[in-house]
Amino acid sequence: MELECRFFATYREAVGQKELTRTIDDETTVGDVLAALEAEYEGLEGQLLEDGVIRPQLSVLKNGRDVTHMAGVETGLEDGDRLSVFPPVAGG
Amino acid sequence: MSDLRLDATQLDRYSRHVIMDEVGPEGQKRLLEGSVLVVGAGGLGSPAIQYLAAAGVGHLGIVDDDVVERSNLQRQIVHGDDDVGRPKVESAADYVHRLNPDVSVEIYETRLTPENVDELAGGYDVVLDASDNFATRYLLNDYCVLSGTALSHGAIYRFEGQVTTIPNREGSDGPCYRCIFPEAPEPGTVPDCATTGVLGVLPGTVGCIQATEVVKLLLEQGDVLEGRLLLYDAMDMSFETVELQHNPNCPVCGDQPAIDSVGDVSYEHTCTIDAD
Numbered sequence: 421m422e423l424e425c426r427f428f429a430t431y432r433e434a435v436g437q438k439e440l441t442r443t444i445d446d447e448t449t450v451g452d453v454l455a456a457l458e459a460e461y462e463g464l465e466g467q468l469l470e471d472g473v474i475r476p477q478l479s480v481l482k483n484g485r486d487v488t489h490m491a492g493v494e495t496g497l498e499d500g501d502r503l504s505v506f507p508p509v510a511g512g
Numbered sequence: 513m514s515d516l517r518l519d520a521t522q523l524d525r526y527s528r529h530v531i532m533d534e535v536g537p538e539g540q541k542r543l544l545e546g547s548v549l550v551v552g553a554g555g556l557g558s559p560a561i562q563y564l565a566a567a568g569v570g571h572l573g574i575v576d577d578d579v580v581e582r583s584n585l586q587r588q589i590v591h592g593d594d595d596v597g598r599p600k601v602e603s604a605a606d607y608v609h610r611l612n613p614d615v616s617v618e619i620y621e622t623r624l625t626p627e628n629v630d631e632l633a634g635g636y637d638v639v640l641d642a643s644d645n646f647a648t649r650y651l652l653n654d655y656c657v658l659s660g661t662a663l664s665h666g667a668i669y670r671f672e673g674q675v676t677t678i679p680n681r682e683g684s685d686g687p688c689y690r691c692i693f694p695e696a697p698e699p700g701t702v703p704d705c706a707t708t709g710v711l712g713v714l715p716g717t718v719g720c721i722q723a724t725e726v727v728k729l730l731l732e733q734g735d736v737l738e739g740r741l742l743l744y745d746a747m748d749m750s751f752e753t754v755e756l757q758h759n760p761n762c763p764v765c766g767d768q769p770a771i772d773s774v775g776d777v778s779y780e781h782t783c784t785i786d787a788d
Contacts, residue, residue, distance in 0.1 A: 428743065429669040430702055438748075476694040477701075477782075484754045486692070504754065506743070508693040509669035511705045512556045512644035512715070 421446070421499030423453065428506035431478075434463025444497060450480060451493025453503060468505070469493070478507045518544075522614065526568055539731045540568060544614060546730040547571035549636040551624060551652060553600040554578070555705070555715030556642035556666050556722065558590035563723040564640075565608040565615045569730065572608060573636060575620040576600040587712035624648050626774040629655045638662040638726050642719060644704065646696035650783035653689040654774050656680055657765050662729050665689055666722040669702075671711050673718035673744040676756065677725045677736040686738045691759035691766075696783040714746050 423442045427435045435457075442453065454468040467475070473493055474480055480487050481504040487495045497503075518526065518537055522544075529535040529543075546569045550557050553576040564572060580588070580595045580603055588600075595603035601619035608617050620632050624643070629651060633639055639661055641652050649667070656663040656678065663678040678688050721742065728734040740753045763785070764771040771777055776785050 429672055477697045479692050481754055484752075486755075486757060488759060489757045506674075507697060507702060508646070508649075508689075509667045509672070509674060510644060510646045510649055510702060511668040511710060512552045512554050512642045512666070 421497075423448075423497055424500075424502045425453070425457070426502060426504045428504070429509050430507050431464065431467070431505050434467070435461050448497055449493060450482065450487050450495040450497065450503065453497070454480070454493070454505075457505075478505065480505050517541075522568070525612075525614075529567070534733050535731060539733070542730050542732070543568045543727065544570040546638070547573070547636045548638045548640055548726055548730075549573040549575065549633050550640045550642055551575045551633075551648060552642035552644060553588070553590060553604040554584065554642065554644060555587040555668065555710065556719040557604070557640075558588045559716050559719035560640050560642055560723045560726070561590055561604055561608060562611070563720060564726060565612045567723075567727055568612060568614050569727070570614065571616050571618070573618045573620065573632070574601050574604050575622065575624055575632060576604070577621055577623045583706075587710065587715050589716070624651060626651060626777070626779065629774060630659070633661065634659070636661065638664065638729050640664045640666075640722055640726055642666065642722070646699075646702075646783060647779040649689065650696055650777070651774060651779050653678070654764050654771055654777060657688045657690075658772070658774065663689075664722045664725050664729075666718045668705075668710060668715050668718055670708050671714060671746040673714060673721075673742075673746075675718055675721050675725070675737060675742040675744070676740065677729070677738055679729065679736060679738055684738075685758050687756040687758045688762065688765045690764050691762045692741065692756055694759070694761075694763055696781075698782055699780075711746055717744060717746070 423444050426439050458464045526540045580591045590607045591603045599621050601621050605617040660680050666675045725736050739756050743752045760767045
């Protein structure tokens, strides 16, 4: 099944694009995807996960809702889901 | 509501407001009696100050400790070429005085700190965060949550903007900024405008959205971005709102908050209690 990942601000620069699509299996969790992204993109290394949980300096949304309010890194995924990853920004 | 009445000049000046049922003379009086603290007179603060002053928000406070630099003028439209080298608060106040004599301005040429935030922000109806650093943003969030002050949050990065509104009404369980981002990124990990650049018109759009939210808060009209984060992408020309929820583990507004005073927090690092 397919998962759409979207990146904002600094994460967009680290990945080099705004969106990418990943093929995942039924058992894949949000944590698995974030770990795979960290492994794949040097600029994301250590930026998304800390001690197995999502770092407090970013927000990860599944279909527009924060996964913190679901099952965090254990949140399951379905075909066509959209994962959005964004940091706070401070510019004014 | 006091018995403040609109005089003939004001009825003329604000006629496009007054004619609408959603504003009317009562709403215009609310604006004229309203007070807003704008923190930052830069890219976001410039359009916000302009539109709040034009709308007749009666009292504006402006906080900024910077002077105008020529590289600001590509986006900080409240300042002009002749203002280079002047304190931003002074040139912003001059702009307001030229635009609308109904508006009184208090300027604070200083940086917001845990020690002065209550003295500066206390008593304002709404705080508009137009600052350019995480320390000020987390300080304002915490202060506004703890004091029950409405807060408009806006921030920009290159071609992108983020906006949300935190009314902090009594009894409200809406999310605050820390519900979304419990801690600030480590210093130096998110580059600033000077390093990355910023599309000049971007803060115009975002600051105007913030001003719109503040006017609605003062009017008590419409639906503000409470519980929603607006993500604006100037390159795609796309606006997306994502749902935000109150976080029971939030360090400042959660069920067992660790922060009960802005004095508890070290704002110069990751804005946490235990920062060293």
